Amino acid sequence: xxxxxxxxxxxxxxxxxxxxxxxxxxxxxxxxxxxxxxxxxxxxxxxxxxxxxxxxxxxxxxxxxxxxxxxxxxxxxxxxxxxxxxxxxxxxxxxxxxxxxxxxxxxxxxxxxxxxxxxxxxxxxxxxxxxxxxxxxxxxxxxxxxxxxxxxxxxxxxxxxxxxxxxxxxxxxxxxxxxxxxxxxxxxxxxxxxxxxxxxxxxxxxxxxxxxxxxxxxxxxxxxxxxxxxxxxxx
Amino acid sequence: xxxxxxxxxxxxxxxxxxxxxxxxxxxxxxxxxxxxxxxxxxxxxxxxxxxxxxxxxxxxxxxxxxxxxxxxxxxxxxxxxxxxxxxxxxxxxxxxxxxxxxxxxxxxxxxxxxxxxxxxxxxxxxxxxxxxxxxxxxxxxxxxxxxxxxxxxxxxxxxxxxxxxxxxxxxxxxxxxxxxxxxxxxxxxxxxxxxxxxxxxxxxxxxxxxxxxxxxxxxxxxxxxxxxxxxxxxxxxxxxxxxxxxxxx
Numbered sequence: 136x137x138x139x140x141x142x143x144x145x146x147x148x149x150x151x152x153x154x155x156x157x158x159x160x161x162x163x164x165x166x167x168x169x170x171x172x173x174x175x176x177x178x179x180x181x182x183x184x185x186x187x188x189x190x191x192x193x194x195x196x197x198x199x200x201x202x203x204x205x206x207x208x209x210x211x212x213x214x215x216x217x218x219x220x221x222x223x224x225x226x227x228x229x230x231x232x233x234x235x236x237x238x239x240x241x242x243x244x245x246x247x248x249x250x251x252x253x254x255x256x257x258x259x260x261x262x263x264x265x266x267x268x269x270x271x272x273x274x275x276x277x278x279x280x281x282x283x284x285x286x287x288x289x290x291x292x293x294x295x296x297x298x299x300x301x302x303x304x305x306x307x308x309x310x311x312x313x314x315x316x317x318x319x320x321x322x323x324x325x326x327x328x329x330x331x332x333x334x335x336x337x338x339x340x341x342x343x344x345x346x347x348x349x350x351x352x353x354x355x356x357x358x359x360x361x362x363x364x365x366x367x368x369x370x
Numbered sequence: 371x372x373x374x375x376x377x378x379x380x381x382x383x384x385x386x387x388x389x390x391x392x393x394x395x396x397x398x399x400x401x402x403x404x405x406x407x408x409x410x411x412x413x414x415x416x417x418x419x420x421x422x423x424x425x426x427x428x429x430x431x432x433x434x435x436x437x438x439x440x441x442x443x444x445x446x447x448x449x450x451x452x453x454x455x456x457x458x459x460x461x462x463x464x465x466x467x468x469x470x471x472x473x474x475x476x477x478x479x480x481x482x483x484x485x486x487x488x489x490x491x492x493x494x495x496x497x498x499x500x501x502x503x504x505x506x507x508x509x510x511x512x513x514x515x516x517x518x519x520x521x522x523x524x525x526x527x528x529x530x531x532x533x534x535x536x537x538x539x540x541x542x543x544x545x546x547x548x549x550x551x552x553x554x555x556x557x558x559x560x561x562x563x564x565x566x567x568x569x570x571x572x573x574x575x576x577x578x579x580x581x582x583x584x585x586x587x588x589x590x591x592x593x594x595x596x597x598x599x600x601x602x603x604x605x606x607x608x609x610x611x612x613x614x615x616x617x618x619x
Contacts, residue, residue: 183558183559183562185558185559185560185562185563186559186563187563187566188566189559189562189563189565189566190562191562258548259405259548259552260552261548261551261552261555262555263555263558263559296551296554296555299554299558300554314565314566314569316566317569320565320566320567320569320570320572320573321569321570321572321573321576321583322573323570323573324569324570324571324572324573324574324575324576324577324608324609324612325573325574325576325577326573326577327570327573327574327577327612327613327616328573328574328577328578328612329577331615331616332616333612333613333616333617334570334609334612334613335613336616360573360583
C-alpha cells in the first residue's frame, strides 16, 4: 500500500508539474505526455467511449498515437474497444502475433505499430473510456512500467472528470468545441439521405470505403462533406 | 529562463506537495456504495473492539428523507436505534442534530428519554455514548456506542471515538465526491451520444436542403425553438425519419 501511494504521489507530481499546459490540452493531455515520459512508450491517447459507438478523442501525446485511437473508432475494434467493454486492461506485447482484431492489426502493423497496452478508465460504477499506450517495438511492459501504467489510468480518470467539471472546463470538454469525429457523423447523415440508406448503413459505407482505399475514415468523411465523394456503390 | 530564488522554489515545492496529496486523496477516495457500507461496518466493529467500554456500536445517518442506521454490530442495537427514530428523539438523534457529544447512563436517560431508557435497560445496556458526525448543511449523523456497564463512558473512550468519527467524516466526504463524479460521468456519456446524433441530423439537413453545415445547424436550432423540443430529441427524429425513408425506398 505504501509503495503504491509513493508511486501515485510521484506520478501526480509529474502531472501537476506540467500544470501550465492545462489550458491547451486539459489535464487529460498532460497525463498522455506523462505516460510517454514515465512508461517508455512511444505515445498514448485517451478516448471517451459511450453508448452506440459514440466516442470522443480527448487527448493524445502526438499525431502518431492519435491515428491509432481513430483507427479503432473507424473499425469499431481494437485493444481499447475491448478494454472498455471487458472492463480490464488489454496488453499486447507483439501485435504481429495477434488475431483478435484483424482489421486493426492489418493496418497498424503495416504502419509500424508493434505493441499496445489499453487500460479502462473506471472506478466503481463509473466507466468513461480508455487510456491506450502505443509502442514501435514489440516488448511487454516491465513490472514497474505496468504498475505506473495502472496508476496513470487512475490518474487519467480523475484528470478527465476534473477537465469536465466546474466553472472552467478544459477546451476539449466545452460545449462549443466540436466533437473530434463530428465530420464522420455529419457525413453519415448526408450519405444516408443521398443514398436513401439507414444511418448504420451509411456509416458502414464510409467505413468500407476507408478500408478498401487504405485511407483514414476522417479524410473520407471530409471528402463527402466537400461533396467530392458520393459513395454510390458499396466500394 | 530566469533563475528562481531558492525561497520561491521552496514554497512552490511545498504547494506542489499539498496539491499532490489532495489529488491523490481524491483518487483514492473514489469508491462504490458497497465500499462505504463496508467501511462503516468496519468502523462499528473497530469501535466495539478497540474502545474499552464499548459492547456494541452503530452509525446513524440523518437526511431529508429520515434517519437510518447505516451500519451496526448487531440487530439488537439496530432495533434500539430504530426505536429512537420512530419516537423522534433519543441520544443518537440528539448528537446528530446538535452536533454535540451525548454521554449518559441509562439511569440519567430515564427522565429525558423514558422509552429508550427502558428498552436499552431491558436489552442489558447501562450507558450510552454518541459522537456527532459533521458533514454539511444537508447531512449529519452520529457514531453510537452501547455499554453493558452502568457507570457511563470514560474520557478515554470519548477521545478514541474522536479518531473514528474523523475517519467516518473523511470517508463520507469521499463517497459524496464519488457520487458527484458518477453523476458527471453519466451526463458526459449522455452528452456524447446526443452530440453524435445532432451531427448526423446536421448532415441530413445539409443533404435535403442543400445548405452548409452552419446553415443546417441554424435550421435545426430554429426548429427546436419553434416546436419547443430539445435539440437532441429533434435530431433523433430526423435520424429516425431518414432511416424509415431508407427502409421504405
